[in-house]
Amino acid sequence: MEALVPAFLLAVLTQLGDRPALLTAILADRYGRPLTVAVMAGLAHAGGNAIAAFAGLTMAPMLTPNAQSLLLALALLMAGFGGLWRVKLPSRLEAWHLGSLFTPLLGVFVLALGDRTQFFTLALATRGEPWFAAAGAGLGGFAVCFVAAVLGELQWRNIPFGKLRVIIGLLFLAAGAWIALGALRLL
Numbered sequence: 063m064e065a066l067v068p069a070f071l072l073a074v075l076t077q078l079g080d081r082p083a084l085l086t087a088i089l090a091d092r093y094g095r096p097l098t099v100a101v102m103a104g105l106a107h108a109g110g111n112a113i114a115a116f117a118g119l120t121m122a123p124m125l126t127p128n129a130q131s132l133l134l135a136l137a138l139l140m141a142g143f144g145g146l147w148r149v150k151l152p153s154r155l156e157a158w159h160l161g162s163l164f165t166p167l168l169g170v171f172v173l174a175l176g177d178r179t180q181f182f183t184l185a186l187a188t189r190g191e192p193w194f195a196a197a198g199a200g201l202g203g204f205a206v207c208f209v210a211a212v213l214g215e216l217q218w219r220n221i222p223f224g225k226l227r228v229i230i231g232l233l234f235l236a237a238g239a240w241i242a243l244g245a246l247r248l249l
Contacts, residue, residue, distance in 0.1 A: 065186045065195040072182040073107075073202025075230050076141055079223025081152040082107070082174045082203070083210040086166060087218040088154055090211035093162035100211035102163055104204025106171035107179070108196070111203070114180040115196035118187020125188055131245035134185040138238030141178040145231025148224070170207070179203060 077083050086103040090096040125133065152173055158165045174180070179199050186195035210218045243249045 063191065063194055065189065065191040066198040069111075069183060069186050069195040069198030070202040070205075072141075072186075073111075073179045073199040074206055075234075076145075076178040076182065077203055077206035078230070079149060079221070079227050080177070080206075081149055082170045082177070083206045084149070084215070084218060085152040085155070085169055085173055086207040087210040087213060087215040088152070089162075089166045089169065091214045091216075092154075093165075095162045096211035096214070098162050099166045100204065100208040102166040103170040103207035103211070104200065106167050106169075107174060107203030107207070108200035109171055110174050110177075110180050111183045111196040111199040112193075114183035114199075115187040115192035118184045118195070119192040121184075122188040122190070122192075128245045128247075130185070130188045131241055133188055134182075135238045135242035135245060137178070137181040137185040138234045138241065140181060142231045142234030142236075142238055144178055145227045145234060149227070174203070 082103065086099055089103075090099040093099055122130075155165055155169045158169065160168065179202070183192075183195050183199045186192075213221075240249075
């Protein structure tokens with residue numbers, strides 16, 4: 063269970079102000095069913111993180127503890143750099159006519175595929191307890207999408223995520239550098 067809480071926290075921090083949450087808010091307004099859209103977005107996050115956990119489970123026997131730490135450091139560094147860039151608006155998926163169940167499920171899944179949260183899940187999964195890492199990240203993604211869906215697009219976009227993303231990005235960079243130096247035995 064020691065992977066559950068870090069995965070949840072990392073997912074919440076990386077999803078705040080990111081495109082999947084904004085897409086969830088957009089689709090919740092479009093369909094007028096915020097709970098349904100949030101649950102489908104949460105399932106999309108859970109599916110993507112389950113794939114990352116399976117990949118981590120497969121990679122784990124091949125990695126030494128130092129390599130596992132370096133993978134986590136790399137995930138933190140990449141998330142840190144990603145937090146320093148502006149978020150582009152996601153496609154509104156107006157041409158998708160799949161309803162309030164499948165549009166958020168597939169749209170958020172495709173948008174979040176390979177994102178920072180899944181990289182964290184992969185890194186945490188190689189260190190042990192991959193399914194707890196996937197569950198924590200899936201719950202974190204769902205929590206952010208739920209809030210975005212309830213608030214709706216206008217209120218979600220009015221939250222000043224730009225400064226928050228920079229602060230989180232700098233914290234990720236510092237943590238990633240610290241873990242990398244420790245894994246390389248330079249500390």
